[in-house]
Amino acid sequence: MPGEHILDRLGRRAASQGGATAIRFVEDGGAPPTPVSWAELDDLARRARAGLEAAGLRRGDRILLLLPTGAQHLGVLLGAFMAGIVPSTLHAFGDAGESAATSRELGELVATLAPRLVVAAGSAEVSGVAAAAPEALLAAEPCRRDPEVAAPDQPAYVQFTSGSTGRPRGIALTWPAIHANLEAIAERAPVRPQDHIVSWLPMYHDMGLFGGLLTPLHVGAALTLLDTRQFMNGPLTWFRTIEAARATITVSPPSALQTCMQMLGRRGAACDLSSLEQIICGAEPVSQRFVRSVAETLSRFGLRPTALRPVYGLAEATLAVSFPPQPRVPLVDHVERSRFETDGLAVPAEATADDARAWVSAGTPMAGTAVRIVDDGGAEQGDRRIGRVLIRTPSLYSGYIESGRYQPRTGEWFDTGDLGYVADGEIYVTGRRKDLIIKHGRNYSPDRMEELVCLVDGVRRAAAFGLFDDERATEKVVVLAEARPRDVSDAAGRDALRMRIRRELTHAGYTVDVVSFVERGGLPRTTSGKVRRQLCRELFNQQALGVS
DSSP states (O other): OTTOOHHHHHHHHHHHSTTSEEEEEOOGGGOOOEEEEHHHHHHHHHHHHHHHHHTTOOTTOEEEEEOOSSHHHHHHHHHHHHHTOEEEEEOOTTOSSOGGGSHHHHHHHHHHHOOSEEEESTTOOOTTSEEEOHHHHHTSOOOOSOOOOOOTTSOSEEEEOOOSSSSOOEEEEOHHHHHHHHHHHHHHTTOOTTOEEEEOOOTTSHIIIIIIIIHHHHHTOEEEEOOHHHHHHOTHHHHHHHHHHTOSEEEEOHHHHHHHHHHHHHHTOOOOOTTOOEEEEOSSOOOHHHHHHHHHHHGGGTOOTTOEEEOEEOGGGSSEEEEOOSSOOOOEEEEEHHHHHHHOBOOBOOTTOTTEEEEEOOOEEOTTOEEEEEOTTSOBOOTTBOEEEEEEOTTOOOEEEETTEEEEOOSSOEEEEEEEEEETTEEEEEEETTTOEEETTEEEOHHHHHHHHHTSTTEEEEEEEEEEETTTTEEEEEEEEEEOGGGSSSHHHHHHHHHHHHHHHHHTTOOOSEEEEEOTTOSOBOTTSOBOHHHHHHHHHTTOSOOO
């Protein structure tokens, strides 16, 4: 029913089709997924609500969930929603490979949110904050009162920014904003009750929570979830789950898809992706090279040419800002590199031209969403002029949480911090304004440079940034790379890999001053896994990254 709250939908399905499966959780060791029915999901939420209220939590209080993807996390999340308690999610304590796993960064996030309670598995504790185990909360007798959700003008959920700069900030989202985005995604994608969605994305990521979990629950589509650790331990588990479920939709950043394609090539594995109608792909830049790789590699496994859907979104807009129409192959725009880098113009070029540079469309704005491109003075730009990307949407955040205090948003339009242009109504995002590198009057895109570096065999992750050089009166371009240990174990290996990186970048027209290596996991990242370039710059200046 249009306009119906997601919790009302949950209660209605629990009453009318309680025995039907709402969600399946993939188990370790190859066991069949564990089904949870609508009635069981409703019972988990009501038990969690009762447990939270018994622990002294009240409407408007904030809690932090440090739990893996599973029935416990979902029960506590929905139980908090039912009680009007405001949840936020981070990764489970002890997850490897995530930058927020460091005590310093976790402390920053806790200080930002100032929660009344931390819900964590096992013996995990956060200094100065009360803690509860999920099983203790879920042991309560179910609360039978109707949901008392957050008021329409009050925060319902807080998600952390995944930007590349500064101290983390909590994005406060209201139910009207969340509902508007769920409805817009369901309509545009579309997501239908007959669809089956498979996702491994973490719940602390906006794409995992709102795209991979709440949209399917909102619609009533079949849903199978893996925990992120299962994907990290065996990425092809994701593809095998899609095949077994005959899934029609999945969501992913391009880097995860690239990892799976490389593994398929190395291992000669077989899988059937013919059921997939949509791979909703975002959270990272989508390049023409990546689009071509998906088409060439996954078509052999039955993936249809129109399945890849490059999208644009951000935490401040709940999730989705733009989506391409369906069905179509990804739209690629070729422009003159020289005019783009020196004049800020996306002048059309032949795809085969030596000076051509390609950008992939992120589609057109969602229902009710408007996008403007403006210059530094705020003047609106015409088609094919690069500028700052501003958005206006009913899904926009209501304010920030910083140091435990709520600060309401002001203004109708939000400056995303992204750069881009519009052509024929299609949005092309070209980079982050604060991360832009200017070298001898040319604009360097760190996203594109990092993409090229990661194509070099042996490189796992990269960060590119500029440092102003007073003597040269231009920026010094620095590239830091995480590499396979065997490739950087001695000076000769480091020199050889450094040369391959320089060759790749030089061939693409980038002049680089410094190429250095850091140990695996050494590049700081956000809670959603993006490299924090400004923090990389600061640590590099402080000689605190242990580069070689």
